[in-house]
Amino acid sequence: MESVITNEKDERFIELTRQLDNEYFMKYGDLVKKYEGYNDLTDSHIVILALNWGNPIACASFKLFDKDTIEIKRVYVKRRYRRRGIAYKLIKQLEKLAMEENFKYSIIETGRENEAAISLYKKLDYEIIDNFGFFEGDYLCICMKKQFKSMIF
Numbered sequence: 370m371e372s373v374i375t376n377e378k379d380e381r382f383i384e385l386t387r388q389l390d391n392e393y394f395m396k397y398g399d400l401v402k403k404y405e406g407y408n409d410l411t412d413s414h415i416v417i418l419a420l421n422w423g424n425p426i427a428c429a430s431f432k433l434f435d436k437d438t439i440e441i442k443r444v445y446v447k448r449r450y451r452r453r454g455i456a457y458k459l460i461k462q463l464e465k466l467a468m469e470e471n472f473k474y475s476i477i478e479t480g481r482e483n484e485a486a487i488s489l490y491k492k493l494d495y496e497i498i499d500n501f502g503f504f505e506g507d508y509l510c511i512c513m514k515k516q517f518k519s520m521i522f
Contacts, residue, residue, distance in 0.1 A: 370421050370455075372462060377414035381425040382443075385418070386410070389445040397480075400509070407503050414442065415466060417459050419450075426450045429459035431467060431475070438474040439467045444486070460493055468517050475515045478504055487511060 375382060390408070393401045412432045419427035427446040431439040441463060446455050464475060477495060479486040495513035504510045 370419055370426075372459065373418050373420060374466070375416045375418060377410040377412070377416060377430065379416060379418070381418055382414075382416045382428050382430070383410065385425055385428040385445050385447075386443050388447070389443060392445075408443070415463065416443075417462050419446075419455050419459060421450070427455045427459060429456065429463055431463050434476055437472060438476055439463075439472050441475055441477040444477075456489055457493065460489075464493075464515075464517065473517055475517065476501065476512060477514075478510050478512045481509055481511050487513075 377383075386408075390401070414430040414432045416428060416430040418425050427450060429444040430442045432442055434440040441460060444456050444460065446453075467475060475495075476498075477490055478500075479490070490513050493515065495515045498512050498514045499505075500507060500510055500512045504512055
């Protein structure tokens, strides 16, 4: 397996995010339409794709939230590749890129019922915070935050 850095315009990323959206739709139905605008890819994203023999199997991205903070977005691993630590590795790679650009924090949002994602983010040292921005007052969501530790060279 290899990983590549790309952006939100990469067709492989767009296809993986379609699959992610389809999974959410199958699980939650029309409720997911509420989040379509928030999850569009109009903002610039730094994207990391995991490839298996050149085929995209997973993705994760971040976009700028504010001058000190990135927001992790569109974390997805195809079903047959799950539970292998791929999402963990992709997020760690994104965090490393963010720290190299002197960002101090990372935030992320997920569904309150998405226990696998919440467990992953806690393993990555994210802590639950009050819901931010678009998600304020949304009882279906959980927001989390991580402060980056200083990089020592």
